[in-house]
Amino acid sequence: MLEPLEAMPERLKTFLTGLSDQERAVMEEVFMKNLGKYKSYEEVKAAVEAKSPELAAKLYQPTSWLDEKAAALGPEARAYYNAMEERARRYQAYFYTGKRPTDAELKQSMVEDVNGYRALSAAGKADFQKQFPVLAKFLGSDEFYKEVQAWG
Incomplete structure (x- = not known):
């Protein structure tokens, strides 16, 4: 890893x-x-x-660099990115209220991220990987998926 x-x-x-x-x-x-x-x-x-x-x-x-990368995604990969971003914003909101998400909530979010990536078509994965190669490597990794499943 x-x-x-x-x-x-x-x-x-x-x-x-x-x-x-x-x-x-x-x-x-x-x-x-x-x-x-x-x-x-x-x-x-x-x-x-x-x-x-x-x-x-x-x-x-x-942040603006990420926005540019996201804007270059096709519809399928962009929908996946938007869902990931929504989860991230939800967890940011915890911190803005002085709280911390539970380990179970964080694990669930990571599982959703990995499963969402795995559910993309081959073209959607290629599109996402073109803009976010390192993130795609983690999300597509069986080793990372096992670590996420074992976490918490």
Whole structure:
């Protein structure tokens, strides 16, 4: 199995390894210590922008990159991506309310992600893999599927 940093797209890896100590401190403050204080993604983004406009510019660039990748998907792969994104937003909402999803809920979400990928047609999988090759590698991996099933 790939290590998390090795599995990341180069653009994201460069972002994470290029953060200054001050930027890491802002991220820790906003995302680790105070995330439950915010009610939405927009409030989190505003907090980061208020503390470090430079970090905000770096931080939200990968988001627009993901949006561009998603926009390039065909209808079947895009519907799958949208379902995954909806689950991710649902779990973000937990954190915005100061809660944490249970391990069972997180496992169920991962199972849905893997099963949804496996249910795509060959063309849908190829389309998704073209835009998100590392994620497709994990989602299509029998080893990853077994780990997800055994988790919790």
